[in-house]
Amino acid sequence: MTAPIIVVDDVHKRFGETRALDGVSLSVDQGTVLGLLGPNGAGKTTTVRVLATLLRPDSGSAAVAGFDVRRQADEVRSVIGLTGQYAAVDEKLTGHENLWMVGRLLGMSRADAHQRAEELLERFSLSDAGDRQVRTYSGGMRRRVDLAVSLVGRPRVLFLDEPTTGLDPASRLELWDIARELVADGTTVLLTTQYLEEADELADRIVVIDRGKVVAEGTADELKDQTRGRVLQVEVADRTRLDEAREVLARMAPPEDIHVDTSTRSVSVAVGTDTALAASAIAVLSSAGVEIADFTLERPSLDDVFLELTGSSADATTEDDR
Numbered sequence: 001m002t003a004p005i006i007v008v009d010d011v012h013k014r015f016g017e018t019r020a021l022d023g024v025s026l027s028v029d030q031g032t033v034l035g036l037l038g039p040n041g042a043g044k045t046t047t048v049r050v051l052a053t054l055l056r057p058d059s060g061s062a063a064v065a066g067f068d069v070r071r072q073a074d075e076v077r078s079v080i081g082l083t084g085q086y087a088a089v090d091e092k093l094t095g096h097e098n099l100w101m102v103g104r105l106l107g108m109s110r111a112d113a114h115q116r117a118e119e120l121l122e123r124f125s126l127s128d129a130g131d132r133q134v135r136t137y138s139g140g141m142r143r144r145v146d147l148a149v150s151l152v153g154r155p156r157v158l159f160l161d162e163p164t165t166g167l168d169p170a171s172r173l174e175l176w177d178i179a180r181e182l183v184a185d186g187t188t189v190l191l192t193t194q195y196l197e198e199a200d201e202l203a204d205r206i207v208v209i210d211r212g213k214v215v216a217e218g219t220a221d222e223l224k225d226q227t228r229g230r231v232l233q234v235e236v237a238d239r240t241r242l243d244e245a246r247e248v249l250a251r252m253a254p255p256e257d258i259h260v261d262t263s264t265r266s267v268s269v270a271v272g273t274d275t276a277l278a279a280s281a282i283a284v285l286s287s288a289g290v291e292i293a294d295f296t297l298e299r300p301s302l303d304d305v306f307l308e309l310t311g312s313s314a315d316a317t318t319e320d321d322r
């Protein structure tokens, strides 16, 4: 059992009439990745800004590495790194200069700051571009230098606010690898994302927020199970026996959970998390003499879960959210 290193307890934050955070509670164990998932305007960035001491909560408490974000802001800042949703590097400086400057701001000697800058440029495959102004970098390179900047001080806790939004698939994979390396080295990561796939890939646990409230949490698997759960789809060998198959299944499951699809010659039944129900459905069909050509037991995708929980699709963008 590891102890939580991030604890958020009933945090509220309003902007005028907008309840950006409406009683958010969550915790993150040391050395793990929490995926904070939610649609536009859900309160992800606001949560990160509260934890990074950039914004004071109206009520509730939040602590990082045991330090209270309100009363011990300096201590919190000394253990965290933040890569914001929008690039924070200076475009007119080179990659090396950006990193060097942050090192100096953190109190490193000139030599140490240069060394750290070189180390990070190398780690992020930016050595060749290190002496070029950041404004000449591609989007993926900017993201990498942004992440590198947040790592200068070797943070124990790293906040990544939508780190891969707008990146091409290759750059996204590269960033995921870097994030995994950091976690392997013991860093705790709180990652916000609108990409379910990203949360599925990187996060040990996922918290789904919507309109400032936590609407679900758990591992990706647990979230998939919390919703409609699994669906057993059975393809019958003889199309004319589909209705019979439906009737047989109706003895064990409510009619609204059973669907017949004549085009695929199949009947499906929602079995929730009860795999035994799936097995007995197949047994019941067989013993009724319905020949089964094929069957699958499918789990909902994280996309289905997200849609069901928030009522909006993961990639939907709205105009009024900023």
Ligand SMILES: Nc1ncnc2c1ncn2[C@@H]1O[C@H](COP(=O)(O)OP(=O)(O)OP(=O)(O)O)[C@@H](O)[C@H]1O
Binding pocket: 015, 018, 019, 020, 038, 039, 040, 041, 042, 043, 044, 045, 046, 047, 085, 194, 320, 321, 322
């Ligand atoms: N400084 C601010 N002033 C006024 N309203 C704000 C401010 N910051 C956030 N909000 C509002 O608070 C709500 C939550 O915003 P937040 O930026 O936390 O959402 P988000 O989950 O990060 O969304 P996105 O996926 O678009 O980045 C939104 O309705 C937003 O318009």
Ligand SMILES: [Mg+2]
Binding pocket: 044, 045, 046, 085, 161
């Ligand atoms: Mg945001």
